[in-house]
Amino acid sequence: MKTNFKGQLTIAMLILSVIVAIVIPALFYLMQDDVKQAIRGTKSTRAFHLAEAGLDRAIYKMNESLDVWNTFSGGVSVTGFDGQTVYSDIEGGYYKIHITSGPDEEQVTVISSGKDKLTDECRTIVAVFHRPLSVEGGVSATTISANGNVEVHWGPIRSLATIRLKGSASHMKYPRKYARGYIEPRYDSGPLPQYGSLADEELAEWHAGYDVPDFPDMNFQEYEELAKQVTGAPSGGSPAGSSYYAGNMTFNNNVDYTSRVYYIMGDCNLKNSHLEGTLIVRGNLTTSGTEKGADTIATVPTMAWKEYQEEVTDTSAADQYPGDGGYRVCVSSYNIGQTLFNGFMYVGGTWIPVGGNDFYGAVLTMNEINGHGTPTIWYDKDCVKTVKTTSMLKLERISWYEIRGKWDI
Numbered sequence: 001m002k003t004n005f006k007g008q009l010t011i012a013m014l015i016l017s018v019i020v021a022i023v024i025p026a027l028f029y030l031m032q033d034d035v036k037q038a039i040r041g042t043k044s045t046r047a048f049h050l051a052e053a054g055l056d057r058a059i060y061k062m063n064e065s066l067d068v069w070n071t072f073s074g075g076v077s078v079t080g081f082d083g084q085t086v087y088s089d090i091e092g093g094y095y096k097i098h099i100t101s102g103p104d105e106e107q108v109t110v111i112s113s114g115k116d117k118l119t120d121e122c123r124t125i126v127a128v129f130h131r132p133l134s135v136e137g138g139v140s141a142t143t144i145s146a147n148g149n150v151e152v153h154w155g156p157i158r159s160l161a162t163i164r165l166k167g168s169a170s171h172m173k174y175p176r177k178y179a180r181g182y183i184e185p186r187y188d189s190g191p192l193p194q195y196g197s198l199a200d201e202e203l204a205e206w207h208a209g210y211d212v213p214d215f216p217d218m219n220f221q222e223y224e225e226l227a228k229q230v231t232g233a234p235s236g237g238s239p240a241g242s243s244y245y246a247g248n249m250t251f252n253n254n255v256d257y258t259s260r261v262y263y264i265m266g267d268c269n270l271k272n273s274h275l276e277g278t279l280i281v282r283g284n285l286t287t288s289g290t291e292k293g294a295d296t297i298a299t300v301p302t303m304a305w306k307e308y309q310e311e312v313t314d315t316s317a318a319d320q321y322p323g324d325g326g327y328r329v330c331v332s333s334y335n336i337g338q339t340l341f342n343g344f345m346y347v348g349g350t351w352i353p354v355g356g357n358d359f360y361g362a363v364l365t366m367n368e369i370n371g372h373g374t375p376t377i378w379y380d381k382d383c384v385k386t387v388k389t390t391s392m393l394k395l396e397r398i399s400w401y402e403i404r405g406k407w408d409i
Helices: 005-062 066-073 167-171 220-228
Strands: 093-101 107-116 122-130 139-146 151-153 157-159 163-165 177-179 249-252 255-264 268-271 274-281 285-288 292-299 333-339 341-347 350-353 358-371 376-379 396-403
Touching: 005 066, 005 093, 005 107, 005 122, 066 093, 066 107, 220 255, 220 274, 255 292, 268 274, 285 341, 292 358, 333 358, 341 350
Parallel strands: 139 157, 139 163, 139 358, 151 376, 157 177, 249 268, 255 274, 268 285, 274 341, 285 350, 341 358, 350 358, 358 376
Antiparallel strands: 093 107, 107 122, 122 396, 292 333
16 A cells, blocks of 8 residues: 655645644743743832832931931931831932831831832831830849848849849849859759749849940040030039039039039048039939939839739739739839939949939949949939930841731822
């Protein structure tokens, strides 16, 4: 039988033509789709990088100065960072930035959106940042040896070495205590517990062996200049009328509600008075006598209850915490009564509390606290927000995530 090769070849060519007619357009379509996807991905990536550029710009702005950070964390709107300004300094698109305070204290939330110029593709990033305060706590010292009935409210105690609570103070179950060494009598011997262990868990009011951060380096030069510019301060300053004192200084029966910088190069004795502002003592500070002036109405921190443990049923005075309302209850304000000093106190030597004075603010001493007095310190976070140091503490990123892209932020 004779095979018809020409017919078979014709059929094969027809089949091949059909395959080519089907496959080629499909391949062309797939190639077009791949190109479109690649272009879309490029535009989306560009929008994402623009959002990242906005985030970088926000970080740079927040690191500009402590005043700028305090403005953002205080909830004040800043032009250029209120979600209204469109930045076009990067080729290929635009970005906008919105910085708001929160969600917690000393935190800010940054929303940054980038948009591709050609496709309007939009990507949005949200990040939360926190900057530690220069002084976090009512009392911070290299060593703390409290012999009397010392009380600290609304903020923790921090020590670079040990905390020794003696006398009535040994029973103080508040506030939180952090020390690199031991906290006596809570824990006074044996290997220091690992932070977070059963012996020293997060809910405990004492934390021995804790990595307490180093204290900040104060900007003494700026404080000195500010004190020299003051007028109307208690006598003895140089120049006259200023609050810069070249040697030792005693404040006795001085009542002044003007918030100013007091700078003492030597030792300081503060007694029978009421002063406000910032007290820089390069030597030792002794506090004694009685408070003067009007009562201090203090703003209670919203998280004041964190300084008190659930097993503490109450404190002796009204409206303290856990207090009359119970655990986790805060009133908006509290009448401390008369105080010896309101504000931030820095002591280059030793703080020696002799009397039972009240203070509203924060104390940082580079040596120790050692005295037999019964002082009470009410922590004021606002007074340490403007502490002047030679460098700002590092900005910490708490969270970072992407949300559905939106241009209106």
